[in-house]
Every structure is written in C-alpha cells, then in structure tokens.
Amino acid sequence: MEYIMGKKLLDMPVNMKIVKMISTINECKGKQIIYKKQPKKTLEKLTEKSTLDFTLDSCENTVDGKEHAKDIFFNVTKPKTREEVSIVEFRDILKTVNNAYEDMKISSQTILELHGYLHRFSLVRGGKYRTEDNNFLQTDFFREETFNDHGVLIKKNFEERLDKYIADLCKNYNKLIIEDEIDNLVIIASFILDFILISPFPENNIKMAKLLTLLLLNKNGYEVGRYMNLGKIYDERSQVYFKGLFTRKNDTEKFYYGVNKWLEYFMKFVLEAYITLGEELNLKETKKETKTKRIEKIINSTLGYFTKEDIRELCPDIPEPTINRVFNNLRKDGKIEVVARGRSAKWKRV
Numbered sequence: 430m431e432y433i434m435g436k437k438l439l440d441m442p443v444n445m446k447i448v449k450m451i452s453t454i455n456e457c458k459g460k461q462i463i464y465k466k467q468p469k470k471t472l473e474k475l476t477e478k479s480t481l482d483f484t485l486d487s488c489e490n491t492v493d494g495k496e497h498a499k500d501i502f503f504n505v506t507k508p509k510t511r512e513e514v515s516i517v518e519f520r521d522i523l524k525t526v527n528n529a530y531e532d533m534k535i536s537s538q539t540i541l542e543l544h545g546y547l548h549r550f551s552l553v554r555g556g557k558y559r560t561e562d563n564n565f566l567q568t569d570f571f572r573e574e575t576f577n578d579h580g581v582l583i584k585k586n587f588e589e590r591l592d593k594y595i596a597d598l599c600k601n602y603n604k605l606i607i608e609d610e611i612d613n614l615v616i617i618a619s620f621i622l623d624f625i626l627i628s629p630f631p632e633n634n635i636k637m638a639k640l641l642t643l644l645l646l647n648k649n650g651y652e653v654g655r656y657m658n659l660g661k662i663y664d665e666r667s668q669v670y671f672k673g674l675f676t677r678k679n680d681t682e683k684f685y686y687g688v689n690k691w692l693e694y695f696m697k698f699v700l701e702a703y704i705t706l707g708e709e710l711n712l713k714e715t716k717k718e719t720k721t722k723r724i725e726k727i728i729n730s731t732l733g734y735f736t737k738e739d740i741r742e743l744c745p746d747i748p749e750p751t752i753n754r755v756f757n758n759l760r761k762d763g764k765i766e767v768v769a770r771g772r773s774a775k776w777k778r779v
Contacts, residue, residue: 433626433675433688434601434619439611444689450696451614457703458651462743466731467710475656475709480527483643484520486660487636488512514550519636522546526640527655530647535603537596540629543640547633558591559631591629598623606649617645618695622688625668626675635663646699656709657702667694720747724755734768734775 465472485498500506501516508514522543526533533539541556548555602620605611621642628634639662643654653659671694674687718726724740724747731739740752756776759765769775 433623434598434605434616437684438605438615438619438688441685441688443615444693447689447692447696450693450700451612454614454651454696454700454703455612457653457700457707460743461650461652462739463727463730464652464656464706464710466727468732471710472656475706476527479654479656479658480520480523482658483523483639483654483660484516486658487639488516488519511551515547518547518549518551521549522640523643526644527647530644533644533648535599535645535648537592537599540595540599540637540641543644544630544633544637547636555630555633558588558595558629560586560588591627594627595624595629598627613649614651614696614699615692617642617649618692619688620645621695622671622691625663626672628668635665635668638663651699653699653702653706657706659698659702662695662698720744720751721755723747724752725759728759728765728776728778731778734777736773736775738773 481499481502484502485495488498497506498516501508501513502520508517525546526543541558545554545556598620602616605616606613621638624641625634625638630637639660642662643659646652646654646659671687671691674690675684723744727740727743728735737752737756740747741749756765760767763779765776766779767774767776
C-alpha cells in the first residue's frame with residue numbers, strides 16, 4: 430500500500446493559500462507562551478469548556494438533549510445506556526491525551542489502546558482492527574498479496590493486514606518527523622488523512638481521527654486543542670467527501686488536487702481555533718503598539734516571577750537597551766522589583 434504520507438508528499442505542489450495558513454499557524458504557535466501566562470483560572474475554564482464541547486460534538490446524537498449530556502459529563506447523572514456511557518469514555522480519554530501526550534508513542538499499539546479505552550465499559554470489545562472490508566473505499570489498498578522469502582503466497586487475514594498498514598503508517602510518520610524535511614503540520618494532516626482512508630476499526634474511526642489529531646498537534650507543540658474545541662473538525666459527511674477524492678488510482682493530478690483540498694480543510698480549522706483562542710483571551714495584535722507598551726503588557730499578564738529573557742523570547746525584535754530602559758523605569762515607578770539578582774535576575778510585579 431502506498432500512503433499519502435510517502436515520497437509523493439515531499440515533491441507535491443502545494444497551494445500558496447495553504448502555505449500562508451501554515452505560516453500563520455506557526456506564528457500563533459510561537460505566541461503560545463503568552464497564552465500560558467494568562468491567569469490560571471482563565472486557562473482552567475477554557476480547558477474545561479474545550480473538553481466539554483469536544484466531547485459533546487464527538488458524541489452528538491447519542492443522548493436526548495444537550496443539558497442531559499452535560500449532566501452525564503459532570504457526573505451529575507449516572508449514565509444508563511451504552512450511548513450515555515460513551516460520553517464518559519470519550520471525556521476520560523480526551524483528558525488523558527491532553528495530560529499524558531508526551532509519554533504516548535505514535536504506534537499501532539497506542540492506537541489500539543486508545544480505541545480500547547473508547548470501549549472501556551462496553552460489551553463490544555474495542556482495541557481490535559476490523560476483520561473484513563467495509564466496501565466503502567474501492568481502492569487497491571487491501572488487495573495486494575504477500576509473499577515470503579521463498580516466493581510462497583502468504584494469505585494474511587484482514588486484521589493482520591490492517592495491523593501492518595497502521596504500523597507502517599506510524600513508522601513513516603516518525604521517520605518524516607525526524608528527517609524534518611516537511612512541515613510538521615503537513616505530516617500531521619497527511620497522517621490523519623491516511624488513517625481516515627484506511628478506517629481500520631469497525632466503528633468510531635471518526636472519533637479516533639479526532640483524538641489522534643489532538644495527540645499529534647500536542648506532541649508537535651500546537652497546543653490549541655487544550656483550550657479550544659476541535660470536536661467539529663471531522664464528521665461523517667467530511668469522511669465521505671474526502672474518501673471520494675481518492676477513489677481513482679494512478680491519477681496524479683486528481684491525487685494532488687485531493688491532498689490540497691484536505692490540507693486546506695485541515696489548516697483552516699486549526700487556524701480558526703488559534704484565532705478564536707486569541708479572541709477568548711482578548712489578545713490584540715501587537716504590531717501597532719510601542720515597544721514599551723508591548724513589554725508592559727507581557728509583564729502585567731505574567732503570574733509570579735519573570736525575567737528579561739522572557740521578554741527577549743517573546744519580543745526578539747526589541748533591542749536589549751530598550752528592555753533595560755523599560756525595566757529601569759518600571760522599577761523607579763515602583764511597579765516591579767527584583768527578587769533575585771545576577772545574570773538571570775528574577776523580577777515580580779509590586
């Protein structure tokens with residue numbers, strides 16, 4: 430099987446609109462330190478709302494009424510049906526991905542475990558790839574034959590083939606991340622597209638695609654999903670549409686068109702999440718502000734101690750003398766004071 434995330438990706442022509450979105454997203458990523466310096470209660474509130482909305486959007490139509498779903502989410506009401514239990518399962522795994530992503534390897538085993546958690550309280554066992562073709566995507570993905578070293582045909586069952594495909598997909602992803610020749614956002618989006626095209630599980634492939642998107646974004650430093658809801662990024666209709674773009678084999682032009690369509694869809698969603706996050710935190714564009722105002726705003730939004738190095742990292746265009754001048758003026762005005770002297774002096778607001 431040849432994945433989207435293969436040699437074609439490195440040489441693929443990409444629409445300039447997509448390039449611009451990727452550049453803007455990476456700029457937003459660079460500003461995340463500002464987000465993290467917001468009041469703790471503000472970030473906790475955003476995280477809770479994001480987790481709630483992500484869960485409800487991913488488990489839509491499973492229960493009657495949004496308020497009832499909220500009661501289940503917050504453990505006000507005990508779930509009684511399989512559909513209601515799915516809210517608790519998704520909520521818990523979502524929190525796990527946000528809190529433990531650094532320790533989660535991108536592998537077939539991890540993907541199986543995540544799917545298993547989605548069926549933690551279900552009579553139907555999760556964590557197993559499907560055992561037969563779903564006849565949804567008519568391609569040659571699962572039709573190649575496997576031969577051993579002696580040229581003898583090995584007839585593997587469908588589940589074994591899927592395990593190999595997902596393992597290879599993860600191996601390819603890890604290799605591309607290490608090689609660092611393609612922007613990480615493109616690699617992430619391509620991995621998710623391959624996963625959707627394969628749809629390795631009997632059910633909950635869209636839920637898994639959402640969770641894997643959050644996991645890969647977090648692991649690569651794009652933490653917008655911790656504070657903004659990514660639950661609307663895929664649905665059954667988008668799955669049908671994008672699978673339909675890749676049903677024709679050996680059509681290079683059609684292939685490039687399909688991948689660009691997908692990348693535009695993916696990047697637009699991530700970018701809008703970052704823009705919304707900025708609006709939620711009332712972060713305004715700083716380009717028109719004076720350097721002094723920019724430094725003061727960062728200091729005023731910082732909890733606890735801060736250093737001049739923090740300012741240099743956030744505002745690399747501001748020269749050292751200007752930073753020193755602003756600090757000296759704020760100290761003279763009694764607005765900040767030094768608490769630890771030396772090369773890495775620590776300061777705090779008064």
